[in-house]
Amino acid sequence: xxxxxxxxxxxxxxxxHGSLAGAARDLGISPxxxxxxxxxxxRDWKVPLVARGPRGARLTAPAEALADAGEVIAEQCERVADxxxxxxxxxxxxxxxxxxxxxxxxxxxxxxxALRHQHPDxxxxxxxxxxxxxxxxxxxxxxxxxxxxxxxxxxxxPPGLQAxxxxxxxxxxxxxxxxxxxxxxxxxxxxxxxxxxxxPWIVITAGHDARRQFDEAAEQxxxxxxxxxxxxxxxxxxxxxxxxxxxxVLSRLTVAPTPGAVHRELFEPRLIREIxxxxxxxxxxxxxxxxxxxxxxxxxxxxREAWEAQPLDVS
Numbered sequence: 661x662x663x664x665x666x667x668x669x670x671x672x673x674x675x676x677h678g679s680l681a682g683a684a685r686d687l688g689i690s691p692x693x694x695x696x697x698x699x700x701x702x703r704d705w706k707v708p709l710v711a712r713g714p715r716g717a718r719l720t721a722p723a724e725a726l727a728d729a730g731e732v733i734a735e736q737c738e739r740v741a742d743x744x745x746x747x748x749x750x751x752x753x754x755x756x757x758x759x760x761x762x763x764x765x766x767x768x769x770x771x772x773x774a775l776r777h778q779h780p781d782x783x784x785x786x787x788x789x790x791x792x793x794x795x796x797x798x799x800x801x802x803x804x805x806x807x808x809x810x811x812x813x814x815x816x817x818p819p820g821l822q823a824x825x826x827x828x829x830x831x832x833x834x835x836x837x838x839x840x841x842x843x844x845x846x847x848x849x850x851x852x853x854x855x856x857x858x859x860p861w862i863v864i865t866a867g868h869d870a871r872r873q874f875d876e877a878a879e880q881x882x883x884x885x886x887x888x889x890x891x892x893x894x895x896x897x898x899x900x901x902x903x904x905x906x907x908x909v910l911s912r913l914t915v916a917p918t919p920g921a922v923h924r925e926l927f928e929p930r931l932i933r934e935i936x937x938x939x940x941x942x943x944x945x946x947x948x949x950x951x952x953x954x955x956x957x958x959x960x961x962x963x964r965e966a967w968e969a970q971p972l973d974v975s
Contacts, residue, residue, distance in 0.1 A: 665733050667701040670694065671709060671723050672730030678716040753781050755948040758789035758797055759807040762894065763935065766913050767827070767963070768807065771955035775948070782948055791869070795821065798938050804946040807956070810934045811873040817938065824937040824953045827960040829911045831873070831931035832972060833924045834897070836904040842922055850927035857883035860906035865892045870933070874909055877929050898923075912967065925972050935960070 673683035680698070684691045702709050709723035719727055755775075759768055764786070775782060789797060794806025799818045807826070808815070815823055833851055835842055841855055857878075863885065864871040878885050888906045891897050894914035901908050902920035911933055915923050937956055943949045 664701075664704070665730075667697065667704070668726050668730030669734050669737075670697055670701070670730070671719060671727040672734055674698075674710060674717050675719050675724070675727045678718075680710075680717055753779070753948070754783045754785075754804065755946060755952060756785045756787070756802070756804045757807070757952070758787050758794040758803045758805070760790060760794075760809060761788060762809075762911065762914050763807045764788065767935070767956065767959055770959045771952060774955045774958075775952055778951065779948060795938055798940065804939065804943075805949045805952065806938045808936055808938055809869070810936065811869040812876075812931065812933070815934065815936055820941055822939055822941040824939065824957070825934065826937055826956050827913070827935040827963065829913045829933045829935055831909050831926055831933065832912050832915060833907065833926050834901045834910055834915075834918070834921050835907045835924065836901060837920055837922045838904070839907070839922075842924075850925035852881075852928040853877060853926060854881045854883060854928075856907050857881065857885070859886070860888040861885040862889045862891065862897045862900050862906045862908040863887055864894075864897070865890045868892065870911075873931060873933075877931055880929065912972065913963070915972070923972055 670683055670687065673686050674680060674694075677683055677686070680694045681691045684694045687694065698710060705722065705726075707722050708720050709726070711718045711720060757768075768786070772784065772786075775784075787803070789803075789806060791806075791808035791810070794803065794808050795817060797803040798806045798821055809829070817823055833856070835856070839859075841851060863874055874885075889897075889900055891900075894910040895916070897908040898910055898914070898916065898918045898921055900906065902918045904920060909926065909931070913935075937953050939949045939953065940946070
């Protein structure tokens with residue numbers, strides 16, 4: 661016959677407390693419900709299982725054997741309950757974040773500082789990842805969140821993931837401060853990509869989405885850029901612009917005062933990268949992911965307001 665583990669645990673509790681009422685308290689049900697379960701158990705096993713007397717309830721010999729198995733089940737249930745409770749406590753404090761370099765430098769630090777103040781016991785792990793890699797790691801469960809960028813295309817995610825939009829990061833121009841275009845327009849103003857078509861270019865390394873975006877924009881503008889240096893790092897690119905060897909495009913978020921270089925808006929074509937936080941659609945096991953998303957949105961709002969209050973003119 662098929663054994664009902666609940667019956668075994670009930671009998672173990674009756675033996676432990678010496679009464680149906682005591683078993684009912686542990687099971688969180690009424691004594692009448694325990695009585696009903698006992699009647700069904702005796703019907704299933706076709707033997708009396710409990711002898712009631714003035715001193716409480718006593719198990720019969722067959723019930724003793726069943727109760728022994730019930731004790732093992734009850735102990736295992738208590739053990740797994742403790743294990744899961746401990747695991748949930750660990751998960752509630754854990755947050756594994758993947759991000760790319762720009763966000764790690766400019767967007768993430770204020771948010772993490774606030775998170776540490778709000779949750780000082782947080783167990784944080786930060787790793788540097790490329791955007792596509794970060795999405796895959798969240799999908800596989802290796803990360804709890806990935807901050808990713810999308811250059812001019814819609815972000816697509818596998819099932820079970822959710823994107824939280826953070827910031828629209830415009831692509832801008834960086835030129836040597838003695839560049840003829842700058843001398844022709846000494847006041848800060850937006851520039852077109854085709855105004856710099858015949859210039860030596862410092863560009864992002866081939867294979868990156870940022871490079872794809874630049875190559876497509878150059879082709880649409882009818883340009884064949886003369887590339888003198890490739891780098892995966894916007895900071896390196898603008899530093900080299902300061903030496904006078906070429907011009908570059910970079911994201912507004914990476915703009916920094918650079919000796920020998922100036923930065924100008926790129927208004928034709930208007931290029932952007934969108935920054936998102938990607939998390940599991942259900943963050944119930946990692947509640948700190950929702951907390952960090954909220955803090956990242958606050959930081960992004962502050963950055964956006966600062967850009968609006970001070971148009972680009974960094975040299």
